Amino acid sequence: MSDGKKIERPLSPFMLGPYYRLQLTSITSILTRITGNALAISAVLFVWWLLAAATSPEAFARADGILTSFIGHIALILSLWGVWYHYLAGLRHLYWDTGRGLDIPTAEKLGWAVIVGSVVLTIVTIIVI
Structure with missing residues (x-):
């Protein structure tokens, strides 16, 4: 039974600072979710580029101009x-x-392998292409 005293506890593990320190495994998990959602947006951009190519030269020039700009x-x-x-x-x-x-x-080593491996593979892909 409770004695009526209120115990001060953190409300969530996401309260960074004195209550919770992010581990590499949680960071890589969050990045996996972010990259999955970002890839859905990238797929929409790719479909837009393909539709512009199928629509007209002007639409393709506009889409291609945006995707080949610095921001693109x-x-x-x-x-x-x-x-x-x-x-x-x-x-x-x-x-x-x-x-x-x-x-x-092992989980931390695998996390670093995913981070470093993705950067290395990205650079290799850019060089090859």
Whole structure:
């Protein structure tokens, strides 16, 4: 039974600061969700570009001009990184689904592997293309 005293506890684990410190595994999980949603937006941009190409030369020139601008290049590079990150994070989750790699040291190594691997694969893809 309660003695009536109010106990001060944090309301959520997302209260950063003295109550909660982000771990690498939580950061990579959040990034996986963000990249998944961002890839949906990238897919819409790609479909828009294809529809513009099928519509008219003027529509294609407008869409292509936007996607090949400086901001467009940044968006495409971030989309490419998102593809690689999401892919590698998916492979990591498949590995976890087998019941392996769930201990904290291995999970952190896999997190770093996903981050570094996605950056390296993005750079290699840009160089090759």
